[in-house]
Amino acid sequence: MAQTSQPERLCVGCRQLHPKSELVRIVRSPEGAIAVDPTGKSPGRGSYLCPSAECLRQARRQKGLSWSFKGRVDASVYDALEEVLRQYEGGRG
Ligand SMILES: [Zn+2]
Numbered sequence: 563m564a565q566t567s568q569p570e571r572l573c574v575g576c577r578q579l580h581p582k583s584e585l586v587r588i589v590r591s592p593e594g595a596i597a598v599d600p601t602g603k604s605p606g607r608g609s610y611l612c613p614s615a616e617c618l619r620q621a622r623r624q625k626g627l628s629w630s631f632k633g634r635v636d637a638s639v640y641d642a643l644e645e646v647l648r649q650y651e652g653g654r655g
Pocket residue numbers: 573574575576577578611612614617
């Protein structure tokens with residue numbers, strides 16, 4: 563567990579820095595559509611969330627994505643994130 567120089571990003575839930583590779587990316591496309599980006603490679607502005615139900619809850623309550631994207635974010639985006647987090651929990655040990 564050596565400290566590496568991998569990039570860190572701010573989680574929109576707990577608002578703490580985490581390695582980018584451990585976070586779920588949410589992207590706002592150049593067209594303005596906001597979606598979960600499982601590949602982490604979609605073009606557009608990205609925001610990040612820990613794959614944790616608690617961080618999602620905080621993000622919802624604090625409107626973390628609206629804060630990050632500086633605009634209104636539909637509740638359906640949080641619902642989509644919830645679905646993705648379920649898959650994370652199911653897919654990992
Ligand atoms: Zn977090």
